[in-house]
Amino acid sequence: MNELTSLLKRAFEALGFCQGDYEDAARAIVWLESRGMHGLELAMRDWQRLSKAGDALEVTASENDVLVLDAHDGSVLTCGRSVVDLATATLEQKGRCGMEIRQCYSRMAIVPSLESFARLGASAMAYWQDHNHLHIVKIDAQLTHPEYRRMPGAPDNTASATMLKLVCHKEPQEIDAISIELAQGDTQATPDGQVSSAEMGAHYQAAIQNGLAINREFADRLSVIAEAVLVSATEQSRRGAGEAFS
16 A cells, blocks of 8 residues: 555656645555455546646635535646645634535545544434435544445536535534435435445555555556656655555
């Protein structure tokens, strides 16, 4: 996993991402991949859009105690850390936080960040709609992995197809209530649309023991992109660059 993380960092750096952004993006992809959540598939699907990063995340309004942010067609792979930092500050101040992030994509990349709320003793949930499904990710306080569900359902309009909603609360029953409301009509959900907290943990342990099986075509593409980053031959750069991917 360290080699894959290093390769991804160099590839994102070659796209022009700054250090904090490419570290966050690489970390999120490897986290998802090692938990059976198809992080590399996410990156492959959105790679062309990632090379055209949007503007900075902007807080545009506060509606009914919900912060509204505009990602300006940016990826959660790069703005997710700012979202979590803002939500954490609000959570610590008020004991709860609701957010609506508009005009964003790669929304599955928010999943790794939910752990940070659980460590603070809060429950959290993120949910979003694409053209075919409603995706729901929920974590309870003190757990190390969330649970994921995918339910049939199309967005109400074009705007909701690029929207991510995030809620965190010190009172777990508040998150449970939202989860129950969203789950109404979940009679069509199929088993392959669910990943439990325990299953994510098992995937991670397997990845630690056996490594990750990586799509060779994509790995080759990343290697070609990463070659655009020239690293000075110093002891510090050798330690930070990592080993070649094989």
